Each structure stands twice: as C-alpha cells, then as structure tokens.
Amino acid sequence: MKKIEAIIRTEKLNDVKTALATKGHLGLTTYEVKGRGRQKGIVLQWRGVKEYRVDVLSKTKIELVVDDEDAPEVVDIIREKAATGKVGDGKIFILPVEDVIRIRTGERGKDAV
C-alpha cells in the first residue's frame, strides 16, 4: 500500500476531494500547513505605509492511503484538479506503507484501506 501526500492550493481542495470521491477514494486527512517552495511568496502591506514579503504561505496538505495499483490514478486525479499552471501549485509525495488496521473491526491490509 502507498501513502500519497499532496501539498496543494487551499482553493483547489474541494475539486480534488470531489474528484477522488467519484473514483471511490473517500478516506483522506487534510491539514492546513505553511511552507515555502519556489513560489516567491506574496507581498502584503502594513498600514498602507510600507510593504513586506511573506514567503511562507498557507497551503492545504492531503493524505490518503491506497492500494499500490490505485496510486497512479490518485496522482493523476490530484494533478488534474489541483494544477493551475502557475508556480505554487504544490507537490505530491508517495511513501510506502507497512500496514493499515481499521480500529473498529481489526481488519488489516487491503481490507482496511
């Protein structure tokens, strides 16, 4: 099984969630995160008198654990829905998962995903 972590624009979360749900991937976890990539941040102002640059920006991180064979489809969905073409679209990471257990029933492995 694979864990897919994606850091995406917050405004794209709804589109990504909906698209994943239509393909049967309902379970996921979201976090509000801050970070810096190659996007040069945004310029804010203080009392209209001076400007300052903020380069640690807010994004949303989603995590989901899926079967190995579903991982490519999930990556494609996230890329399709979260991309705007501009710097700051985010990144996807794929990690191996040793095991998955459903707390309520004790099911393990693929059945618990």
Add this chain to the structure above:
Amino acid sequence: MKRELAIVSGDVAWILTSAAFVMIMTPGLAFFYGGMVRGKNILSVLMHCFVIMLLISLEWVLWGYSLAYAPGGGFIGGFQFLGLRGVGAEPSLIYATTVPQNAFMIYQAMFAIITPALIAGAFAERLKINTFIVFTLLWATFVYNPVAHWVWASGGWLRSLGVLDFAGGTVVHITAGAAALASMFAIRKRSGFGSITMEPNNIPYVILGTALLWFGWFGFNAGSALTAGGSAANAFVVTNTAAAAAGLTWMLMSWYFRGRPSVLGSMAGAVAGLVAITPASGFVGPLAAIAIGIGAGVFCYLAVLLRNRKNLDDSLDVWGVHGIGGTWGAIATGIFAEAAVGGTNGLLFGNPAQLVTQLIGVAATWAYAFTLTFVILKVLDVTMGLTVKPEEEEVGLDISQHGERANATS
C-alpha cells in the same frame, strides 16, 4: 423670539445620543456580515462598511443633506444647504424644531451612511473595491437622496400623499432590498456558488454584530421621534418587542423545518423584526409589534428559502431580510397604525385608505430603486468592470484587493 429659545435640551440630548447609536450600527453591520462570509474575504466586507462611513459622512455634508432636505420639488431637494450653508445651531422651522438643525442633520447622516452599507451584503465576496466606491457615491446621490426626500422632506411627493415611514422602512430597507435584487441580476454569481459550501467563518462575530445592531436600533427608531417623550418611548418599546418576536419565530421555524434551532437563523430573525418594525415604530402599539415581528420572521424566512431554491446569489440575503422585511413593515404600518399612538389610523382602526397609501409608497420605491441600481451597475460594468478576476476571487479579496490578511499566524 430668538430661535434658540425653541431648543428643548432633552430633545437635543436624545437626538445626539441617537445619532451615536445609529453610527455604531454600521460597524455592527460590518461584523454581522463579516462573520458570515468566508475567512479570506472578511476584511473586504468590513472595509466596505468602513469606506462607506468615510465617503458618505462627507457626501452628506457636501451635498446629500441638501438634496434630501433643502426646499425643492416633489422629487428632489434644492442646493440651499450645500456644504451645510445655513445649517447650524439654529433649529429648522420644519424639521426637529426643538433641536439645532445640525443635530438633526448629523442624525440623518447616520441613516444615509448605513443604507448603502446594507447593500454591500448582496454582492460581498466579488466586487472590486474601486467600483464599489464609485457605486456607493452614485447610489447615495441618485437613489438614497431622492427617496429620502420623497418620504421625509416637506414637499416630498410620498410624504404629501400621506405615506407613513417613521424611521426608514421604505427609505432605508426597501431601497437597500431593491438594490440587492438588482445586484442579483446585474452581477455574476460567486465562483462555485451552488456547488461548494461557503461556510460562515465566525458566527460569534455575527452574534456580536446582531447585538450592536439591536442596541443601535433603539437610536434608529426611538430617535426618529426627534423629541424625548412619549413617542420615543413607544418606539423603543415596540422595537424591542418586534425584534424578540421575530427572532423567536425564525428560531422556531428553523427548529421545525431543519430539526435544530439555528443560531445564525435566530440572528437573522431578530434583524428581520427590527427591519419590519422600523416604519411602524411611531404608529403602532406593542401587541401590533408582536404581530409584525412574527410576520417578519415568517415572510423573511420564506424569502430566503425562495432565493435559495432559485439559486440566485444574494451573498448575505439583503433582499430577503431588508427588502421583504421592509415591505412587510410598510404594509403592516398601513394595517396596524393607531391614532392613539402616532396620530393616524390604519386598516384595523377604520382607515383602509392608509394601507393603499402605503402600497403606493412601497411600489414606487421598489420600482425606482431597482431600476436606478440596475442602470448604475450596468454602466459601471461597461466602464470599470464590476467583479474581481477568478484568481483574485480564489485567493480571496483581503489579499487581492487590500494586500492584508485578517489573521496572520506568524
């Protein structure tokens, strides 16, 4: 006899106090609206209300008061009071004759300020700030000033017909509601409207805003007596009563239809009641106020439901609460007015003609305010553009229009 001898100090104290009460309603409204929008747009909504305070405070002094109240025709006032020339410590011979005229003027200024602020709720989360500023000035000049003149100025054609509007149900709430209706058709919907959930970012702010509005409304209604006495006291009593009845009604309706009493709904209900009692507050008694409040709760709840079903985007239901609430209030005035309270009888006290007069006022104001607002918006659409770009809307108006964040967490 010197005009200064006509001044009654209790009246002056009350009208100045009331002016301050109505002033706080605009920031109160700002938070009432601000808590309802998504977090990324809260500053823009708050700023809309504050910008109006900055703009209309000056507009009123420079030309607004004159166009509304200087002697003129049936449609609009004259230029006699431009820059408040002649408006000073001496009482007017026509308006609020026991207080300095500039006290009356500043009291009315607060009404002129809050009315465009109400409309801001209809197009929240998508209007450009520069277009908004121009819209506000045009609307105040060409919609608010004339309608205020029609209803409240001596010689104003609706006043001459006998239309009753104690504190602004027609002048403030119907004009704002009609403007909101025009916005629904002239301005595009928010991106994602209907498909994504747009959750209120801070309901406690909405509650705090409601509290400030309710508190301030005592100045809005009871201050409209322009004197400190029985009329003000009556208005104060019926204002509180109607707000309570309406809030309770909406709460119970939400409980019945949705299974649980809605906090946000109860706030909207209380405001609907305050809107509806506004035109009637000097003319009806407390029992009528209960009926008016219940009516406001019912009609405004249904109006919001209707707007939802039609999938129209009035961001904060200005049409449903102010437009419909104000209309109900104006009609209710024609039904429940009691000469023992305010000098005129309505339908229930043997004078059905008053109801007809009220309907004329309602219809004329709806037609004028809707049409003018629509025209102004369309002209601005073609010249300046109304709404922000999609990327700006995604990121939020606080950052895109103002370059600031509401809550910077380091």
